[in-house]
Amino acid sequence: MAIITCTECGKEYSDKAKACINCGCPTEDNHTHIKQKPEPPDEIQSRLDISTQYEKIVHEVSESSEKNTYKRKPLLIWGFIALVVLFIFAQNNQKADDDTGNLSAGVKDDICKSYIGEVTDQNPLLFTTIKNEDVRFSLVSINTKSTKSEYACHFFNNGTSANWSTLDNAIQGKWEDDETATIEHRRKYNIARLSGKDFNVEVPTNYANESTKKIKKQTFTHTLLESGAKVPNGIKENPEAINQLTNIIGMNGYKCDTVSGIVEMAFTRGFSVYCNKHNYSYEIEDKGGNWVVTLQ
Incomplete structure (x- = not known):
């Protein structure tokens, strides 16, 4: 049952009655105005609070998701680099020492x-x-x-x-x-x-x-090189690189007082460095501009 307002006298009565109980105006001549019971103010405020809390939660979750995405990106990048490094180290199990019989x-x-x-x-x-x-x-x-x-x-x-x-x-x-x-x-x-x-x-x-090659190698000297140590031609052209390599090793907490030999990596940018009469072996590899030292 709905409450309607009589268009003649303005009084309210039930829409089930055939006519207004006050003035007798037929119900069918009246415009039906269903009067809905207003919500209590407390209930309205409660709904507003719930809506506000929901929006706040959605905003926080969205913001947190964005932050985690940005945090994950560097992790994914470094994870990919780590896989590439492992792949490179696994690519060749042969010794890094010259086992070619000094062939030119x-x-x-x-x-x-x-x-x-x-x-x-x-x-x-x-x-x-x-x-x-x-x-x-x-x-x-x-x-x-x-x-x-x-x-x-x-x-x-x-x-x-x-x-x-x-x-x-x-x-x-x-x-x-x-x-x-x-x-x-x-x-x-x-x-x-x-x-x-x-x-x-x-x-x-x-x-x-071969003999010419050996004579040329004997003429190259450096204070950190041991007798008979072999180094790539690029190192000979830039002897300061020997100091830089030993400094990188020392900065990573490893020991390299003298250099027994240096071999340039074949398929990636880096060097295998042998120190202290071949007692220590390191791989120094360029990873995105950072030189990383690995004890072998």
Whole structure:
């Protein structure tokens, strides 16, 4: 039942009555005005308080979510960098020491070109050398039909063995071990004999460069270098880098009184540094502008 107001006399009565009980005006002639009971002020204020609290909670949750998103971004970035670093460290389990029998870069490049040519059935004379400071590897490339292919050779067992891979797979530590080659160095005749599972080839090369290379290395000295220590050519051109590397090691709480050798990393920006007569070994890697030291 609703309460309506009579349009004739202005009195209120039930809409169930056929006419106004005061003046007799028919109900059908009246405009129905349902009078709704107003809400108590306390109840209205209560609803307003609840609405305000809800908006406040939504704002705080939204603000907190944005802050957490900004906080998570650096964590995600550093987490990605950490995965990349782990990937790089896992890519190659071979020793960082020179195990090439002091082969000159020219000899290794000559052998690598013939080696890759044999296993990939390509002309060795079409290969070119890719500059590389890591003495353990030789990197070569070839352009065929507008396509550039890059390969890596890894020398070990004192320079008497080598295996190969594409450069992309080498970065991931994947080598064609079933096609490992043995190398016989016939220095007297300037020939390297390369033998593998399905090939046997003689490679003309010039071993005379090895003695020249050794003499040049002996002329480079530094107060922190031990006798016979080997360093990359880039370090020779900038000897102050030796002091910087040892300072970085010391700032990280490690010990490096003298340097036994430095090897530049092949597939990432950094160095392997050997200290105190090879008693300590460190990897110093550039991670986004920060040099990070890892004890090996």
